[in-house]
Amino acid sequence: MPYSTSAMVVVLPLFRMLKFQFHNPKKDEVLVKVEASSINTADWKIQKGMLRPFMPFKFPFTPATDISGKVVNIGSEVTAFKVGHKVVCKLHFGKGGGLAEYAVASERDTVVRPEEVSPADAAGLPIAGLTALQSLQLIGTKFDGTGKGANVLVTAASGGVGTYAVQLAKLGGHHVTATCGTRNIDLVRSLGADEVLDYNTPEGQTLKNSSGKKYDYIINCAPAISWQTLKSNLSDNGVVLGVAQPNFSIILAFICGMFTFSKKKIKIIGVSLGKDDLQFLVGLIKEGKLKAVIDSKYPFDRAQEAWTKSADGHAQRERL
Ligand SMILES: NC(=O)c1ccc[n+]([C@@H]2O[C@H](COP(=O)([O-])OP(=O)(O)OC[C@H]3O[C@@H](n4cnc5c(N)ncnc54)[C@H](OP(=O)(O)O)[C@@H]3O)[C@@H](O)[C@H]2O)c1
Numbered sequence: 001m002p003y004s005t006s007a008m009v010v011v012l013p014l015f016r017m018l019k020f021q022f023h024n025p026k027k028d029e030v031l032v033k034v035e036a037s038s039i040n041t042a043d044w045k046i047q048k049g050m051l052r053p054f055m056p057f058k059f060p061f062t063p064a065t066d067i068s069g070k071v072v073n074i075g076s077e078v079t080a081f082k083v084g085h086k087v088v089c090k091l092h093f094g095k096g097g098g099l100a101e102y103a104v105a106s107e108r109d110t111v112v113r114p115e116e117v118s119p120a121d122a123a124g125l126p127i128a129g130l131t132a133l134q135s136l137q138l139i140g141t142k143f144d145g146t147g148k149g150a151n152v153l154v155t156a157a158s159g160g161v162g163t164y165a166v167q168l169a170k171l172g173g174h175h176v177t178a179t180c181g182t183r184n185i186d187l188v189r190s191l192g193a194d195e196v197l198d199y200n201t202p203e204g205q206t207l208k209n210s211s212g213k214k215y216d217y218i219i220n221c222a223p224a225i226s227w228q229t230l231k232s233n234l235s236d237n238g239v240v241l242g243v244a245q246p247n248f249s250i251i252l253a254f255i256c257g258m259f260t261f262s263k264k265k266i267k268i269i270g271v272s273l274g275k276d277d278l279q280f281l282v283g284l285i286k287e288g289k290l291k292a293v294i295d296s297k298y299p300f301d302r303a304q305e306a307w308t309k310s311a312d313g314h315a316q317r318e319r320l
Pocket of ligand 1 (some may be wrong): 040041042127128131155156157158159160161162179180181182183184199221222223224242243244245269270271310313
């Protein structure tokens, strides 16, 4: 079943005999029968050619990287998994392969999925969850209650990355202000945000919270916000974590920041694979400390609908 991280999941029907390209796993790979895969913004950006000339590496290209499923074959040097293990995988970004009945994943990008974590919740984790987690790790967030909380803003908090960022920031003891569209205010509040700003209002557009306190960190998941708007809301040593695809003003600010002594900085985030990080996130879901917000689920033969909805950029929150 495909679904998108903010989220549409595509569920693969059992015993469905569809044509698929069978891959034998290499020595360090596992072959997975896919139960669910999720669609991220990067997937349809690749399709639209927005990541040219880097992506995709070669055609034909089967999209999607975030999957959960069952191991059906293992490479000769695989030690961590056996046939029958339920797993979550982050497939290689440049190779994709997730929107298929079977996918080959590297052992090092695969973790076990506990029974308590559903296939759909697991498939929604890799790119969106890791991006949120790694952004918060970059600012020294501790998730064991020992950290010093900061004043954090998460923009586009109703999206795939944002929904995880809000929850993880709260687990890290931060004070969280979040922005989203009108219909998602309750959702984002339910994830733990201390204050939610509707981006259709003047406060939401200027990013100003009710206390007037500036942010130590802004996890910016909304591509359209300018550097000037972000900067004017930062505390003296504040940092923007640029998750969203950078617009012109952000790129300019990033380049200028390398040659000036401005205390207000922007760091561009690039999600990296990380087995330990993925395992950590799966563990949080299992313990009920983190929840995957799933927009919609689709059967595999309606994957195109999930795709269209994700590409719309405003996936509706239809509670399942
Ligand atoms: N750096 C990395 O490694 C990395 C990794 C993953 C994603 N990204 C990028 O991060 C961005 C977010 O990704 P995503 O997966 O979270 O996207 P998504 O799931 O498609 O969510 C987009 C969200 O943006 C919200 N939104 C739209 N316009 C907004 C505005 N003006 N202000 C605030 N929120 C707004 C929408 O909210 P409503 O539905 O409430 O309108 C929607 O929930 C994308 O640009 C993506 O390419 C980067």
